[in-house]
Amino acid sequence: MTAIRLYPPLFEEGKDAEFLRSGRTLSVTQSPRDNSIAVFATNTAVDSKALKLLKEKYPESQDIYTASTDTVPSSERRLFVTETSVIFASLQDFKNNQREQDPRLGRNEQASQVLIKHAVDYVQLVMKSWGQASKPLNRPQPLHYDANHYRTMYTSLSLFVVLYLPEAGFDDAPVGEELMEWLNTHFIEPSSEEGDHLSSQDRPWEDESFWPYLTRSVMRGFSKASVFLLETLSRHPSEHLQSVAQHLAPLLSSHPRIVQFTSERDFVVALRRWKEKVKTLRLELDRVPEDAREDDFENWWKSFSNIVGILEGRSEIIQSICIDLNADWKEVCAVWSIFVNHRLRRQDLPDVVNQILESMPPDPTDPEDMIHVALFRGETMEALSHAAKLDVWLAAHWVDLMDAVDLLNPRVGDESDISVRDQYILSYADYLHSDPALWRITVAYMCSCGLIGKERADQVLLRVPISFKTNRGNSGDVNAAVHSGEVPTALRAVVETCHEYGRESVRRMVCTIAARNFLHHQEYGLAVSYATSAENWTWLGRIVDGVLGQYIKHGPEVFARSVAAVAPTLQELRAHPGADGVFTHRLMFAVRYAEFHQRRLRGDLQEAALDLLTMFNEDLAPKTWWGVLLCDAVELIWNDNLMLFSSSGAVELIKRLEEVHLRASQGSGDAYLSVLMVTMGGSNEAEALQRLKSARLTLAKYYAKCTMIAGGHDIKGSRMGIIAV
Known part of the structure; x- marks a missing residue:
């Protein structure tokens, strides 16, 4: 439950009972325009005498406190949201079209490629936002989220693509190379600064960072950096170390990687031969005398033996090394998939991860670590839960992708009939609703969530702020009114959005509201057009009455100008299949009567007389x-x-x-x-x-x-x- 603290306080702490005894209570109302709320004190008394006493005791005006359930997006966040919505809309169009042909998106190779493309677009967008947030710029307002926030989303989205959206034909392929690439991309170790520092020395093995750097380079598959450091050992005082280093270098350079082979069988054969060479190196290393295994600084043999242990795929050595290097379970898992079990599949990862976590548990206070653990374990629902706590954006777009590839529990939510997918996306839409400027995007997300989402979108559409303005003459006199004849941009956008998502009832309601406002501003042509579009014939009648009222109030000249704006819509109205004949007839009279006065004012009296008789003969005149x-x-x-x-x-x-x-x-x-x-x-x-x-x-x-x-x-x-x- 969220606590709301009022500032300045309405009453002192601990005096809530006294406040209630005073005959007042707190009331809360939600804004129909966004998801902000207003909190204010109201009277609980209903008796007129009690109300009078309350007003005497609290005569001053009461404060109204406003708050929002979500922080309104900043300019940089609004740009991020807007760019995301383009990808989301494209994905929804594809999913809707594809499911008409084949509902099993995740099992269709072509569809899977499109899903991967959209997921990668999300990844690249988050990466771009991370880069922008990392720049030390003078900003007009603080960032909505810092750079680390976007970095966390970047690593998590990338991991999701690696584990759950493999390329076509690779869903059952070993996952090690992809895991290692992900690790090297997002968690760079060892650093390039360390490498530069060691390469600048004549005797780098004397530096305390030499063996940790070399060991980690071997684990991460950086063969060039590893071979370079091994070559420097040719100057080492120990001939034994020179010899084993000389044999290790070509082993690292020739380490078979599955991406180098066209078939897994060829890879396995090459790896078996390579392993034999590693065994030979182990035998040579074991033959080094005990008294020759140290130099003047440390026991080089032990460090070298650990490196050979990595190549041999000895899991206990790999875990021990990672602990010494302050690495975490993710690095152990990636190294495991390269050196321990090179045939590790995605579906096998949960068992391996659970085994590793027994000795290297994740950090429960780190949201990023918890998301990664859930993804590695295949616990998609758990991953969504942690993602929602980090950023509702991540959970919403993740759940949409998960739904497309059937990763979600088909069971609906516990408290409603809303699916898991729709729950997260509607939560994101609620967050967007905190910014009224994002109403079109809010509606797009809501309308992707079935009937319930569309009904919620209807309420947003009905409350979009629309400014109806009219330009008047300098005198301000209504007789000199000069109407703009322009449709507000927001109104056009709302009507277009209603068409786009098939919200016909809302479109008609919005058009009726527009017709009423145009009538108020004496924009009669637009008023008739929107009343016709809304098929609201009652309001059409009121508009015609308003036009005729111009003659009654201001005479024939103003009346004729008012009807001139209406006349072009008459043909459209007469062609409308559902138009009410009574109101159409009345509008025809207004147009003909205006023409009568125009001819009379021009001196064309003969035609004016014909117009007048025609209105009687054709029963146009009410x-x-x-x-x-x-x-x-x-x-x-x-x-x-x-x-x-x-x-x-x-x-x-x-x-x-x-x-x-x-x-x-x-x-x-x-x-x-x-x-x-x-x-x-x-x-x-x-x-x-x-x-x-x-x-x-x-x-x-x-x-x-x-x-x-x-x-x-x-x-x-x-x-x-x-x-x-």
Whole structure:
């Protein structure tokens, strides 16, 4: 259980009971944006009188303490996480495609090669991070993890590849050469500085580091360094040592290594012959008289005998030497696989390691040592447990590789139905969630973990911070609004991510939220587009109402500009198979009504009149707008220069006007006059009807005028215009 310490303290140590008696308690809430928490004091009293007393006693504002369950990744760690995610995504794509053809990834030779490639990519990335963390640079912020942390992950990942991801055809081959190469790569002994120091001396055997350096060079397979030092012994005062050294040098140079042979049988034959030569050297060494086995500094014979013992493969001598050289069990194991049991297979390693550990136990306080022990023993679950304590990154990417090659226990977790793989990867995703900037990577890892992971990813997607901004004119006046028409980058990214992982319900919800925000910022075109994408026809109706509301609030000019942003989306909406006809119809009216005003404002009155009649004839105009359109028609009629409506058009307008009056008399006036009343400054129904009575008189006169012209009568003062028939 994690302890949370508040600073400054909310109450003194040991006074928690007093704090509870005061009528308060601690509350904790988790941030929906990341995995941070807020801790604060709240009242436990529910009685109004008790609450009043509490407020009197604690009137000051209470502190809110914030904390995070994970340290937010630093810039260098964020780069590491991002580069890793590319490899992880590539591996998931491969695994998903491959399993459709053959679910047994680990037994498919081609698939195994791809898995090895991805594992090596992880290794190289960790090695790169280790190198960067080792550089003594002036950094703007401290490292998330030091260089030794990445070095530990580097050695562990490399060992995993050696033991569990062999090249095709080498899964049952001797593992000694690969183990020794791993040891020499990650745990360099003896050091090059020691070699330089000895090579600069005329009598290097007089140096106390001579025999330890030579012995370790022989164990590690550094034949060139070993032969060089043996050649210096040609100047040694002892003729016996000169002789045995002269015989040892070619043995080291000719030591058979399995990588030099095309078949294991040829290697075994060559090794048997080589062993015979080692026996000959042992016989020669044993013939050295007792009184000739020491020089002026030490017993050279004993050190030389230990080297021959290594070549003979005597396990007790190898362990004794490693203890004297302060080597650990890993070095004994690697040397064992070269000199003691040259045919040692991967599956045989656990028995050998257990035998070695009896006299050379690992360091239980060293996470690296414990990880290596578990890997050598084949205890993958134990290795994962130690890896998670070291770095949840290592455990997550390890478990993904282990799952691909069937190294995991198929049993699900003890407390849930989540697999072992998903448990570790979701833990890593939780760690990533501490940084909201990494939300796309967080979602990618979660969505690789089945239904439960995808449901958790949904919650992350719904809470991605998206900034909806609008650019307005310098005056700040809404009538001078200039909208950007740009979709926020984060919104695009969320929608793309939902498409990528098939989170359709979340995509629709996000699009609905976007439509609502665009409506708030009067970005009507984007609002309609996202409402359509979300297939949320209710919100589409609200957006259309918002567009029409621009006419009511600000007049035809602002309304026309608002509709101009919506018009391009109309064709897309009409083509949508699931579009609700009611809301599409209303949007078509808004577009046609805006076109009417644009033509009227440009002076194209004839086309404007045709638009107005079309809205009635095609039943585009909602009944609530009839009163407004009839008043617009009267304004056109008042123009003395043109006869814009035919007699049939005038009849249509009069018919609509009579229906409004009839419905109003029957108590349904609000359904026909509500918009007109608002445009008249909040007038009542009686005032709206009075205005329409004036419109009725004007329309009646206009119809009479049309009739007289059609009958051939000239009306004084009138000029014949274009009649729309």
